[in-house]
Amino acid sequence: MFAIPQRNVALSKYTALKTGGTAKYFFAVTTLDELKTAIHFAKQNELPFFIIGGGSNLLALDTGYDGVIIKISLHGIVFGKPVGSVVNVTVAAGEILDNLVAETVKKGFWGMENLSHIPGTVGATPVQNVGAYGVEVSELIETVTVFDTATGKVLSLTAEESQFGYRDSIFKTVMGKRYVITSVTFNLSLNPQPRLKYADLSSYFVDCPQPTQVAIREAVISIRSQKFPDWRLIGTAGSFFKNPIVSRDEVKSLLQKYPTLPVYEASEGLVKLSLGFILDKICGLKGYQKNHVGLFHKQALVLVADAGATSVEIEEFSQEIAEKVFVKTKLKIEFEVTRVE
Numbered sequence: 001m002f003a004i005p006q007r008n009v010a011l012s013k014y015t016a017l018k019t020g021g022t023a024k025y026f027f028a029v030t031t032l033d034e035l036k037t038a039i040h041f042a043k044q045n046e047l048p049f050f051i052i053g054g055g056s057n058l059l060a061l062d063t064g065y066d067g068v069i070i071k072i073s074l075h076g077i078v079f080g081k082p083v084g085s086v087v088n089v090t091v092a093a094g095e096i097l098d099n100l101v102a103e104t105v106k107k108g109f110w111g112m113e114n115l116s117h118i119p120g121t122v123g124a125t126p127v128q129n130v131g132a133y134g135v136e137v138s139e140l141i142e143t144v145t146v147f148d149t150a151t152g153k154v155l156s157l158t159a160e161e162s163q164f165g166y167r168d169s170i171f172k173t174v175m176g177k178r179y180v181i182t183s184v185t186f187n188l189s190l191n192p193q194p195r196l197k198y199a200d201l202s203s204y205f206v207d208c209p210q211p212t213q214v215a216i217r218e219a220v221i222s223i224r225s226q227k228f229p230d231w232r233l234i235g236t237a238g239s240f241f242k243n244p245i246v247s248r249d250e251v252k253s254l255l256q257k258y259p260t261l262p263v264y265e266a267s268e269g270l271v272k273l274s275l276g277f278i279l280d281k282i283c284g285l286k287g288y289q290k291n292h293v294g295l296f297h298k299q300a301l302v303l304v305a306d307a308g309a310t311s312v313e314i315e316e317f318s319q320e321i322a323e324k325v326f327v328k329t330k331l332k333i334e335f336e337v338t339r340v341e
């Protein structure tokens with residue numbers, strides 16, 4: 001089947017922040033062949049292309065996209081036969097992550113329950129190494145299958161080759177952007193493995209050290225509902241900024257001044273700081289609003305945009321927040337959201 005592009009498609013309909021102008025061309029691809037056609041179309045017309053999934057981590061610009069937007073709508077979930085206590089599942093990139101989580105919980109396969117209710121598609125999860133409540137997808141990924149747009153070949157990358165870091169991977173690098181993820185294979189466990197280290201979860205289960213998977217999924221959904229707005233109704237991309245990762249020395253004086261600042265161990269002897277706490281308790285910015293853009297009144301890390309917000313407004317606002325954080329803490333914070341450019 002040949003895919004045919006739509007023209008002048010409003011990006012606000014395809015992004016959770018609900019901003020942006022139009023895409024010159026837009027393909028929604030449901031097969032590998034359609035994906036190849038869309039890439040070929042872009043190359044033949046000497047146009048850039050940009051891959052989207054559910055649009056929940058994107059800032060589409062008011063100026064639109066003068067190229068080809070390719071929405072990945074590949075579907076299919078295949079569970080393997082258990083080997084010992086491990087079962088693998090291979091999932092096409094366009095599947096909705098939360099449907100997958102619900103399915104694995106239903107089947108009693110452990111690993112994904114802490115990732116409940118994260119918006120978006122499975123194919124985007126390796127890109128920023130999606131994580132929540134003490135679990136990152138990189139811990140579960142066996143391989144990532146990609147279409148290499150430079151060579152036209154399909155490759156399988158191991159977790160190591162995917163170079164996962166905190167909200168980071170090879171797929172975010174200039175080199176890695178040539179890869180379109182077509183499916184992901186996860187390793188799940190038949191053995192109960194409750195992961196309750198994260199403060200919100202450990203206090204939720206203080207009287208119940210061995211909760212079921214269903215109970216963990218329900219807890220995560222309940223905790224998230226108190227922190228995030230409903231992205232289907234309100235413009236948001238969830239956490240707009242990354243939590244800062246720094247050395248203990250760098251934040252010694254900050255920690256002396258604010259001893260209750262939550263600090264988590266990160267890799268290579270570094271620590272991850274709670275930016276939500278910094279924005280709220282140190283900078284007093286929870287609920288701060290300017291015109292159409294604000295920091296959510298229930299969780300300062302979450303940027304919300306009212307109807308009518310422009311990408312320029314969002315970028316100016318987030319820049320202002322970054323400056324305010326720097327003035328108070330000397331920390332340089334980074335944006336988690338990707339610009340469609």
Ligand SMILES: Cc1cc2nc3c(=O)[nH]c(=O)nc-3n(C[C@H](O)[C@H](O)[C@H](O)COP(=O)(O)OP(=O)(O)OC[C@H]3O[C@@H](n4cnc5c(N)ncnc54)[C@H](O)[C@@H]3O)c2cc1C
Pocket residue numbers: 016050051052053054055056057058072093118119120121122123124125127128129130131132171179180181182228229231236237238239338
């Ligand atoms: C309310 C809310 C809560 C959130 N909570 C969390 C959270 O707890 N933890 C977390 O980590 N994130 C969270 N996010 C961010 C977001 O859900 C994730 O980043 C998610 O993985 C994005 O999926 P998507 O399909 O919407 O990707 P998109 O937003 O469409 O794309 C994101 C990036 O991935 C690339 N991409 C997408 N699909 C592919 C593909 N198949 N191949 C190659 N590149 C691809 C895009 O080019 C882009 O760079 C939240 C967002 C919202 C709105």
